[in-house]
Amino acid sequence: MVELVVFLVAGAICLGGAVGVIANRNPVHAALSLVATLFGIAVLFIAQEAHFLAAVQVIVYAGAIVILFLFVLMLLGVDRAEDLSIEPIRGQRVGAAIVGIGALALTLIAFASTSGEATGARPEPGAANEIAEGVADIDQIGESLFTDHLFAFEITSVLLVIAIVGAVMLSRRVRRDELVEDPLEVAHRAELEARAAAQASEGDAAPADAHDEEVQA
Amino acid sequence: MLAVAEVTPAWYLVLGSLIFTVGAVGLLVRRNPLVMFMCVELMLNAVTLTFVTFSRMLNDVHGTTVVVFVLVVAAAEVVVGLGIIVALLRKQPTATADDLTVLKG
Numbered sequence: 255m256v257e258l259v260v261f262l263v264a265g266a267i268c269l270g271g272a273v274g275v276i277a278n279r280n281p282v283h284a285a286l287s288l289v290a291t292l293f294g295i296a297v298l299f300i301a302q303e304a305h306f307l308a309a310v311q312v313i314v315y316a317g318a319i320v321i322l323f324l325f326v327l328m329l330l331g332v333d334r335a336e337d338l339s340i341e342p343i344r345g346q347r348v349g350a351a352i353v354g355i356g357a358l359a360l361t362l363i364a365f366a367s368t369s370g371e372a373t374g375a376r377p378e379p380g381a382a383n384e385i386a387e388g389v390a391d392i393d394q395i396g397e398s399l400f401t402d403h404l405f406a407f408e409i410t411s412v413l414l415v416i417a418i419v420g421a422v423m424l425s426r427r428v429r430r431d432e433l434v435e436d437p438l439e440v441a442h443r444a445e446l447e448a449r450a451a452a453q454a455s456e457g458d459a460a461p462a463d464a465h466d467e468e469v470q471a
Numbered sequence: 472m473l474a475v476a477e478v479t480p481a482w483y484l485v486l487g488s489l490i491f492t493v494g495a496v497g498l499l500v501r502r503n504p505l506v507m508f509m510c511v512e513l514m515l516n517a518v519t520l521t522f523v524t525f526s527r528m529l530n531d532v533h534g535t536t537v538v539v540f541v542l543v544v545a546a547a548e549v550v551v552g553l554g555i556i557v558a559l560l561r562k563q564p565t566a567t568a569d570d571l572t573v574l575k576g
Contacts, residue, residue: 257478265486272490275509276497288509291490295516298483304523307538311519314542319512319549326553327505330560336503342567350499354492361488365481374529383532391535398536410543417547424554 260301268294279335285323292316306392483524491517502567504556508549515545 267290274287292315299308326332341347377384383398385391399407494513501507519538526534559566559573 258476261478261482265482268486268490269493272493272497272513275506275513276493276501281503281505284506284509288512291513292516295520298486298520299523301478302480302483302523302527304526304535304538307519307523307535310539310542314546315512315516319546322549322553323505323509326557330557330564332503332505332560332564336501336506342502342569347500350496353499354496357495358488358492361491362485365484365488371528374525374531376529377531385526385530385532391532394532395535395539398532399539402533403536403540406540410540413547414543417550421550421554424551424558 257301260297264294264297264301266294267291268298279337281327281332281336282324285320285327288323289316289320292320304391306390306395480524480528484521487517487521487524489517490514490520502569504559504566504568504571507568508552508556512545512549515541 271287271290271292271294274290275284278284278287292311296308296311296316299305299311383402385394491514494510494517497510497513498507501510519541522534522538522541526532555574559571563570
């Protein structure tokens with residue numbers, strides 16, 4: 255009974271937030287709707303006894319990712335409302351609705367064909383990856399992470415370093431005195447200037463000839 | 472007295488596919504690059520919900536471990552994606568998804 259109420263309330267918050275993300279005209283309101291969805295999913299994690307993941311969900315998503323979204327929105331001042339009544343590409347909404355209904359039908363049919371049961375292999379009794387009763391999920395995730403998934407775990411550190419370097423490179427302003435010119439761009443600009451100078455000196459006497467020479471060159 | 476329905480893991484999977492569909496439709500419909508990004512987050516969250524549910528259905532802890540990796544990848548993706556969007560919006564404050572073609576080399 256309790257689980258039913260929890261599921262219904264959290265599921266309604268999730269779905270309402272998800273619809274709010276795509277239906278709100280103002281991006282700030284969309285970000286706040288996203289918070290509702292993320293909290294709802296954290297509650298559903300707790301209902302499924304994944305307590306550690308629920309905490310991480312709130313800290314990483316609501317605490318970091320949505321704050322980053324809001325920070326960008328407010329920093330750049332792009333929080334103006336979008337006019338949703340205009341359809342930029344004709345038939346886009348209809349196409350999106352068809353794709354959505356198709357995707358939903360596909361997953362639900364696949365799901366009904368297994369009569370709601372998961373068809374994967376269950377771990378053998380006593381295996382390391384079996385969820386044991388009475389052991390906190392953080393212990394089990396930690397053990398799994400540092401034994402079976404150790405290599406993937408190390409690779410994520412490389413991924414994070416690449417992401418940090420990429421973000422710094424993308425967002426820093428280049429100071430004028432350390433501006434590095436692109437050699438191709440410099441050559442292109444010199445060529446344009448030379449052409450303009452040649453045209454100016456020749457006047458409009460033989461622009462066609464100049465163009466021909468250029469093509470041959 | 473109503474018969475109280477039991478919440479099976481199947482309910483969570485259906486909810487996950489619903490949230491995923493909403494995110495996918497939003498990604499196709501909205502034009503603001505930031506809102507499109509939020510829709511990607513919605514889809515990622517729907518997938519993590521199904522991972523946790525399958526983990527419980529199959530009694531296997533690997534499903535929850537994958538969620539940790541999904542979180543890390545999502546964080547990295549948001550950092551780089553928002554960096555690109557900030558660089559774009561600085562030059563052109565009214566940019567929509569169409570203007571992302573300036574990224575072409």
